[in-house]
Each structure stands twice: as structure tokens, then as C-alpha cells.
Amino acid sequence: xxxxxxxxxxxxxxxxxxxxxxxxxxxxxxxxxxxxxxxxxxxxxxxxxxxxxxxxxxxxxxxxxxxxxxxxxxxxxxxxxxxxxxxxxxxxxxxxxxxxxxxxxxxxxxxxxxxxxxxxxxxxxxxxxxxxxxxxxxxxxxxxxxxxxxxxxxxxxxxxxxxxxxxxxxxxxxxxxxxxxxxxxxxxxxxxxxxxxxxxxxxxxxxxxxxxxxxxxxxxxxxxxxxxxxxxxxxxxxxxxxxxxxxxxxxxxxxxxxxxxxxxxxxxxxxxxxxxxxxxxxxxxxxxxxxxxxxxxxxxxxxxxxxxxxxxxxxxxxxxxxxxxxxxxxxxxxxxxxxxxxxxxxxxxxxxxxxxxxxxxxxxxxxxxxxxxxxxxxxxxxxxxxxxxxxxxxxxxxxxxxxxxxxxxxxxxxxxxxxxxxxxxxxxxxxxxxxxxxxxxxxxxxxxxxxxxxxxxxxxxxxxx
Amino acid sequence: xxxxxxxxxxxxxxxxxxxxxxxxxxxxxxxxxxxxxxxxxxxxxxxxxxxxxxxxxxxxxxxxxxxxxxxxxxxxxxxxxxxxxxxxxxxxxxxxxxxxxxxxxxxxxxxxxxxxxxxxxxxxxxxxxxxxxxxxxxxxxxxxxxxxxxxxxxxxxxxxxxxxxxxxxxxxxxxxxxxxxxxxxxxxxxxxxxxxxxxxxxxxxxxxxxxxxxxxxxxxxxxxxxxxxxxxxxxxxxxxxxxxxxxxxxxxxxxxxxxxxxxxxxxxxxxxxxxxxxxxxxxxxxxxxxxxx
Numbered sequence: 002x003x004x005x006x007x008x009x010x011x012x013x014x015x016x017x018x019x020x021x022x023x024x025x026x027x028x029x030x031x032x033x034x035x036x037x038x039x040x041x042x043x044x045x046x047x048x049x050x051x052x053x054x055x056x057x058x059x060x061x062x063x064x065x066x067x068x069x070x071x072x073x074x075x076x077x078x079x080x081x082x083x084x085x086x087x088x089x090x091x092x093x094x095x096x097x098x099x100x101x102x103x104x105x106x107x108x109x110x111x112x113x114x115x116x117x118x119x120x121x122x123x124x125x126x127x128x129x130x131x132x133x134x135x136x137x138x139x140x141x142x143x144x145x146x147x148x149x150x151x152x153x154x155x156x157x158x159x160x161x162x163x164x165x166x167x168x169x170x171x172x173x174x175x176x177x178x179x180x181x182x183x184x185x186x187x188x189x190x191x192x193x194x195x196x197x198x199x200x201x202x203x204x205x206x207x208x209x210x211x212x213x214x215x216x217x218x219x220x221x222x223x224x225x226x227x228x229x230x231x232x233x234x235x236x237x238x239x240x241x242x243x244x245x246x247x248x249x250x251x252x253x254x255x256x257x258x259x260x261x262x263x264x265x266x267x268x269x270x271x272x273x274x275x276x277x278x279x280x281x282x283x284x285x286x287x288x289x290x291x292x293x294x295x296x297x298x299x300x301x302x303x304x305x306x307x308x309x310x311x312x313x314x315x316x317x318x319x320x321x322x323x324x325x326x327x328x329x330x331x332x333x334x335x336x337x338x339x340x341x342x343x344x345x346x347x348x349x350x351x352x353x354x355x356x357x358x359x360x361x362x363x364x365x366x367x368x369x370x371x372x373x374x375x376x377x378x379x380x381x382x383x384x385x386x387x388x389x390x391x392x393x394x395x396x397x398x399x400x401x402x403x404x405x406x407x408x409x410x411x412x413x414x415x416x417x418x419x420x421x422x423x424x425x426x427x428x429x430x431x432x433x434x435x436x437x438x439x440x441x442x443x444x445x446x447x448x449x450x451x452x453x454x455x456x457x458x459x460x461x462x463x464x465x466x
Numbered sequence: 467x468x469x470x471x472x473x474x475x476x477x478x479x480x481x482x483x484x485x486x487x488x489x490x491x492x493x494x495x496x497x498x499x500x501x502x503x504x505x506x507x508x509x510x511x512x513x514x515x516x517x518x519x520x521x522x523x524x525x526x527x528x529x530x531x532x533x534x535x536x537x538x539x540x541x542x543x544x545x546x547x548x549x550x551x552x553x554x555x556x557x558x559x560x561x562x563x564x565x566x567x568x569x570x571x572x573x574x575x576x577x578x579x580x581x582x583x584x585x586x587x588x589x590x591x592x593x594x595x596x597x598x599x600x601x602x603x604x605x606x607x608x609x610x611x612x613x614x615x616x617x618x619x620x621x622x623x624x625x626x627x628x629x630x631x632x633x634x635x636x637x638x639x640x641x642x643x644x645x646x647x648x649x650x651x652x653x654x655x656x657x658x659x660x661x662x663x664x665x666x667x668x669x670x671x672x673x674x675x676x677x678x679x680x681x682x683x684x685x686x687x688x689x690x691x692x693x694x695x696x697x698x699x700x701x702x703x704x705x706x707x708x709x710x711x712x713x714x715x716x717x718x719x720x721x722x723x724x725x726x727x728x729x730x731x732x733x734x735x736x737x738x739x740x741x742x743x744x745x746x747x748x749x750x751x752x753x754x755x756x757x758x759x
């Protein structure tokens with residue numbers, strides 16, 4: 002008797018362990034995060050639920066990157082959009098999953114795509130290294146029918162980096178330029194005028210350095226940060242069509258003009274124009290350098306502009322009214338249009354291909370409420386995010402001095418150029434990131450760096466054929 | 467009851483759950499890694515068999531060998547610097563009469579903290595402008611050191627942090643061994659006129675040799691699979707200077723979508739770890755005699 006009892010108990014223990022283990026794996030495979038339960042079809046019908054008026058409740062996961070104080074204005078817009086979408090789709094509950102930008106782009110989302118469990122709505126970059134790669138693998142929802150239904154397809158100025166075979170798989174949330182922010186107080190103190198040519202910029206850097214101020218704030222522990230400036234320098238030296246040429250292989254990373262851009266950057270590193278120990282400083286640390294007045298200039302995206310508002314919560318409010326902005330100065334002898342500015346519409350939202358009817362309704366409501374003139378203008382006014390949709394030009398005015406200067410700088414430009422990372426595959430981008438750090442660490446010269454990138458680029462282009 | 471214990475089914479019932487989990491999370495994953503190691507796979511599209519291409523690529527990949535070298539630094543640092551220090555502190559603490567518990571708890575504390583927290587805390591200490599170390603250097607008028615930003619210093623900085631995290635754990639292990647030694651041996655030596663140093667070097671250390679061997683073994687194993695502290699503090703940077711095998715593998719997989727290559731690297735890492743531990747077992751560990759008293 003006893004023996005049987007023990008056998009039965011141990012058998013029960015065994016099966017419960019196995020079942021528990023299986024249950025665990027099943028759940029993690031079907032839902033994006035353990036805290037986000039699958040849509041609640043399993044709820045047993047109760048009298049109240051059978052009433053027609055009451056809608057079925059369901060969760061829809063939303064990954065966003067609006068983390069931290071610097072992103073607060075964007076987060077407020079997202080909150081508003083979600084509130085409206087929830088009101089429109091009865092029963093919908095948008096579940097936030099906040100992840101820092103580069104972790105989402107380069108670690109979490111790729112891993113989720115590989116495992117087949119991305120969130121339903123997520124922050125997405127375009128280009129062959131991100132959105133287009135996932136779209137080709139059938140992981141992204143084709144948005145073309147939704148755009149047609151909502152009638153907003155022609156409202157976007159450019160979503161080409163999210164398109165594969167004529168179908169749209171992502172929508173840019175806004176646009177940005179990259180240029181030079183400068184501390185007007187420091188500039189006035191040392192009698193420096195906003196530089197118009199590279200020579201003037203170098204003279205300004207020299208003056209700042211002589212007075213114990215770091216010319217350019219820099220935090221290159223993440224390589225995309227220094228690459229912003231390198232990207233623009235490439236366009237100045239090799240022409241604004243260089244990025245497109247590098248993407249499709251018609252131009253070379255080691256052609257003399259691109260090498261010249263890298264060589265100039267190398268020269269500045271050697272001259273100590275960037276923050277000392279930059280390889281150990283992150284992006285937030287770079288902003289900090291500029292805000293605290295340790296550095297006189299900051300090459301960054303226009304999204305940084307809202308940090309310098311007089312608003313009580315802005316991280317750089319100490320600098321309010323003391324920040325100027327110019328496009329990167331022209332390079333004497335540089336190829337092509339020297340007034341061209343960088344312009345990106347490469348970041349926005351993508352949606353999982355694996356959605357049910359309810360989730361699709363919620364996604365539609367999200368798109369309908371997010372991509373409107375109202376929020377495009379609000380994003381611009383509150384946050385300095387340039388619109389990615391065609392909005393009435395008379396609405397695009399700003400009292401913010403920094404944003405006005407950005408508009409001014411962009412108006413003066415007749416040509417725009419993208420960031421190379423929206424046009425090359427991730428492996429090439431990875432190689433550029435590795436090589437720029439080697440350049441900064443003085444472990445490689447501009448020629449060696451560009452040769453190495455070209456080698457990887459050729460191999461990848463050949464493999465793609 | 468006696469009959470129950472004779473029934474093999476009972477033993478199976480107890481062993482099966484853990485065996486099942488072992489197969490699921492170790493054997494199965496190991497076998498799939500081996501399978502994918504021979505393919506070109508980005509985890510989005512079907513894998514394509516490429517034979518030994520990944521392994522050939524790995525042997526020619528200088529970045530991977532830099533990572534292997536960095537793992538060896540971890541091993542050398544732990545065996546030749548950490549272990550002697552661990553021994554030294556254990557002997558010191560074992561000799562303390564008062565507040566021994568306090569010392570034990572204090573040295574053990576870092577090993578119960580999460581690596582992410584330790585990484586961030588030490589990141590503050592190493593901060594180029596406002597960090598403690600550079601402030602101290604500044605007091606003496608020395609040039610600041612770019613701890614995590616300089617390719618020459620980053621590896622050392624991580625090694626120090628890693629040592630700080632794990633030394634306490636090993637100290638407690640060795641301390642337990644020292645305390646469990648019979649007091650008579652030491653007392654007899656003291657009566658015969660042996661000095662404190664002589665007793666430590668001639669009696670205590672030889673007697674706890676087996677546990678020291680275990681500590682060395684664990685240090686080597688720990689150094690082979692180190693990854694979290696690197697990912698938190700430098701993510702392999704600056705310019706790949708602190709990349710270790712596992713961080714390199716993780717980045718190849720998730721960051722660049724080269725899952726096939728990452729799997730091949732994981733097999734190589736497994737092989738290297740196996741080889742090194744076997745080497746240690748054959749050359750040193752077996753020579754250590756068990757001493758009975």
C-alpha cells in the first residue's frame with residue numbers, strides 16, 4: 002500500500018514538473034514578454050460578457066523608445082495617441098514596453114524577430130539593416146491597405162526606406178537633420194563667429210582649445226554617435242550623393258574624397274578637438290559635456306533641440322537662449338552642393354505580421370491617430386521633430402530660437418542627403434562602427450579604415466547578388 | 467519502505483525530472499548549436515548548409531582571437547593575482563579574534579550584488595572627469611586616466627572590477643577550509659616555535675591545497691565564461707579592446723544576425739574551455755595529494 006502511494010506521489014511530481022516546464026516554454030514562445038498575457042480568448046463566458054454592449058478586452062503590446070527625461074515630450078504625444086486609440090477600439094489595452102533606443106534597435110528587436118515573438122507595435126528603423134530585412138522575412142505587417150483605407154498614403158514626404166516591392170512596412174514618425182549646435186555665450190566670450198567654412202570651424206576649434214574648452218562634445222562609446230559627424234563630412238568631401246552610391250556599390254568607401262573626410266576626422270582626433278576619453282563616454286555623457294559648458298560645440302541631431310528649452314523639465318534648461326545651430330560648414334574644394342544638409346526619415350513604427358482581427362483594429366486606430374497633422378505639428382513645436390508628413394507650411398513656425406535656427410539652416414539647403422546606415426546592410430554598418438573606434442583609438446589610419454570597410458562592403462554586395 | 471527503495475522505478479521517478487530539464491536546456495541546445503554551426507543562418511530565413519565555412523572564418527577572424535586572448539588575460543589575472551590575494555586575505559581573516567563575522571560578511575557582500583549594478587557603480591568610479599580614481603589622481607597632480615575609454619586601461623579596469631566582485635566568494639570558501647582544520651596541528655607547531663608566517667606557509671596552505679585547487683579550477687571556468695561585466699561596462703569597446711569570446715559571440719548573433727557563425731563560435735568556445743580545464747586537471751590538479759589527519 003505504502004509503496005503504491007509513494008509511486009503515485011512521485012509519478013505526480015514527475016508529471017507536474019514536466020508540465021510546468023512545457024507550460025513555461027509555451028508561454029514565452031507565444032507572448033512577447035512574460036508580463037503580457039496573450040489575448041484573452043480563454044476567459045470563460047460570464048453573463049455580463051454575453052451582453053452585446055460590452056466589448057471583449059484584449060492587450061496589444063507596444064514597444065517604444067521614449068525613455069528618460071530627454072524624451073519626455075515625445076512620450077506625452079505617444080500617451081495622447083494611445084488614449085485616443087483606446088477610446089476608438091473598445092476593449093483595447095495598449096501595453097507599454099519601454100526600451101532604450103539602441104538596445105531595442107540592435108539587441109532586443111533583432112533577437113525577438115529571430116525568435117518570432119516581436120511586440121505587435123514597435124519602434125522600427127528603415128533600411129536594409131532593419132525594416133527591409135524584417136519585411137523580406139515576412140515579419141512585418143503590410144501597411145499598404147491600411148494607408149489606402151485611411152487615405153494618408155500620399156501625405157508622407159518619404160518612406161522609401163520602409164518599402165519592399167512597392168509595399169509599405171513602416172511609417173516614419175518624423176524627420177531629423179544633423180548639424181552643429183554651439184554655445185553662443187562661449188562663442189561671444191572668445192569673439193568667435195558662427196563658422197561658414199571648414200577653415201573657420203577649425204580656427205574656432207583652435208581658439209576654444211587654447212582657452213581650455215573642448216571644441217566638440219563627443220561620446221563615442223557607442224559608435225553611431227561620432228558617425229553622425231563623419232556622415233556629414235563624407236557628404237561635404239565626396240558630394241551629397243555619396244551615401245546612395247555606397248549603398249548600391251557604385252561608389253567606394255576608399256575613394257580619395259571619402260578617405261579625405263575620414264582623414265580630417267582623424268586629424269581632429271589627434272589635435273584633441275573632441276572630449277578627452279571619448280571612447281569611454283556615452284551619448285548622454287556627450288550631451289552633458291555641452292550642457293555644462295565644458296564643450297563649445299555639439300554635432301547632433303535636431304531631436305536634441307528640445308533639451309535646450311527654458312521648460313522646467315528640459316535637461317539643458319541652463320543653456321536656454323544660449324544655443325545656436327548651423328549646418329556643417331562648407332569644405333573648400335569639396336564635391337557637389339556644399340549647402341546640402343542631412344535629412345533622415347528613417348525612424349518610426351512597424352507592426353508585427355502576426356496579429357489577429359482585434360489587434361489589427363487597434364493598429365489601424367494607432368496609425369490613424371498618430372499620423373495626423375495635429376501630432377506632426379505638435380511634435381515639431383514641442384519637441385523640434387521635423388515633420389515626416391506634408392503639413393501646411395504656415396503651421397511650421399516656432400518661437401523656440403533653436404528650432405527657428407534649424408529651420409533657417411534647412412531652408413538654405415537645396416539638396417539633402419541621408420545617413421549611410423539607412424542604406425547599407427548591418428554587417429557593413431558594424432564594420433564602419435568598429436573602424437571608426439579604431440580610428441579614434443589611433444589604432445588605424447583613415448586609409449586603413451576605409452580600405453577595411455570597402456572590403457566588407459564588396460563581400461556583402463557580392464553575397465546579396 | 468525498504469521494498470520501495472529497492473524498486474528502480476522510484477529512482478527513475480526522482481531522476482527523470484532533472485534529466486528531462488538537463489536534456490531540454492543542455493543536450494538539446496548543444497546539439498542544435500552544433501547543427502546550426504555548419505550553416506549560414508540569420509534566424510529570419512531558412513538555414514543554408516555551408517560545411518566548415520564558419521569554422522574557417524573563425525580561425526581567420528583576428529577579432530575573435532583578440533577575444534580569446536582577453537579571456538586568457540582573465541585566467542592569468544585570476545590565477546596569478548586573485549588567488550594569492552584571496553589566500554592572503556583568508557589567512558588574515560582566519561587569524562582575527564574579534565569581529566570575524568563582520569569581515570566575512572563584508573568581503574562576501576560584492577558577490578551577492580548583480581553584475582549590472584557593479585558595472586554601473588564602477589563606471590562611476592572610473593568616470594573620466596568626476597570619478598573617484600581620477601579625483602584622487604588629481605589630488606596628486608597626476609594626469610587623469612581614461613579608464614574605460616583608453617584601449618590600454620580598459621581591460622585592466624574590468625579585471626579589477628571583476629576581481630572585486632568575486633574575491634569575497636572565494637575568500638569565504640577558503641576561510642571555511644582553514645577554520646575546519648584541527649587546531650592541534652597549529653598549536654603544536656606554535657609550541658615548537660614556528661612563527662606565524664611559517665605556520666601559514668608550511669602547515670595551513672599545504673593542508674588546504676585541495677580547496678585552493680578547486681578555487682583555481684572555478685576561477686578558470688569563471689574566466690572562460692565571463693561576459694556580463696564586459697557587456698555592462700564597455701560592451702567590448704573601446705575599439706574591441708575588452709571583447710571576450712562570449713561577448714563577441716553574442717554580438718555576432720544578435721547585433722549582426724550572423725546566428726550560424728555565432729553558433730560555430732559557441733562550439734569553439736566550448737572546445738577551448740574543455741581543453742583548458744582538462745589541461746589544468748592533468749597537469750596540476752591530479753598532483754595535489756589528499757591529506758588525511
